[in-house]
Amino acid sequence: xxxxxxxxxxxxxxxxxxxxxxxxxEGTSNPNLYWYRQAxxxxxxxxxxxxxxxxxxxxxxxxLSASRPQDRQFILSSKKLLLSDSGFYLCAWPSLRxxxxxxxxxxxxxxV
Amino acid sequence: EDKxxxxxxSLVVHEGDTVTLNCSYEVTNFRSLLxxxxxxxxxxxxxxxxxxxxxxxxxxxxxxxxxxxLSSILNITATQTGDSAIYLCAVAKGAQKLVFGQGTRLTINx
Numbered sequence: 001x002x003x004x005x006x007x008x009x010x011x012x013x014x015x016x017x018x019x020x021x022x023x024x025x026e027g028t029s030n031p032n033l034y035w036y037r038q039a040x041x042x043x044x045x046x047x048x049x050x051x052x053x054x055x056x057x058x059x060x061x062x063x064l065s066a067s068r069p070q071d072r073q074f075i076l077s078s079k080k081l082l083l084s085d086s087g088f089y090l091c092a093w094p095s096l097r098x099x100x101x102x103x104x105x106x107x108x109x110x111x112v
Numbered sequence: 113e114d115k116x117x118x119x120x121x122s123l124v125v126h127e128g129d130t131v132t133l134n135c136s137y138e139v140t141n142f143r144s145l146l147x148x149x150x151x152x153x154x155x156x157x158x159x160x161x162x163x164x165x166x167x168x169x170x171x172x173x174x175x176x177x178x179x180x181x182l183s184s185i186l187n188i189t190a191t192q193t194g195d196s197a198i199y200l201c202a203v204a205k206g207a208q209k210l211v212f213g214q215g216t217r218l219t220i221n222x
Binding site for chain 2: 034036042043044045046049059090100101102103104105106
């Protein structure tokens with residue numbers, strides 16, 4: 001079965017520091033992968049999606065970047081965090097039939 | 113611009129009550145509408161709706177899509193405290209992208 005792992009689960013970082021959140025998928029090959037962010041009290045916003053190695057599409061202009069160095073690995077990064085980057089970050093992938101999207105456990109980021 | 117709007121944003125009821133959550137959308141390239149339940153962590157999938165008028169049911173939860181009105185409702189009957197959560201509505205577009213609403217925070221008091 002397909003599983004998705006995210007880490008770290010929680011992170012407190014000072015403004016201006018770098019960020020790296022990692023997502024790894026098991027049990028499937030060449031999946032589409034997604035990064036979503038949920039700010040406090042709001043719905044989920046799609047940040048990036050990737051259809052394969054090295055292929056990244058950005059949905060919104062922002063302070064973050066994404067990379068897909070391997071088929072099953074999706075990384076969210078920032079060189080210098082802003083306070084507004086705080087939120088709950090979720091990695092996701094579509095079901096085999098492509099009719100829904102499943103989420104990883106999520107990473108809570110607090111920028112102080 | 114694609115938009116998914118949920119109402120109410122917040123709802124507090126007593127255990128045993130029936131609740132109806134609403135979702136309306138304006139999205140290009142509509143493929144399906146999904147409902148998720150989010151407790152403390154990641155959202156968990158509840159329903160996917162693609163056809164108008166066909167009710168999906170799972171225990172005390174049910175949902176239906178109205179493509180003419182561009183809306184969907186999620187019903188929960190005989191609510192329990194374990195139903196307390198944020199309920200998210202999302203519309204799937206091409207390339208398997210989801211556009212989410214703001215969510216409805218449902219609180220069930222004993």
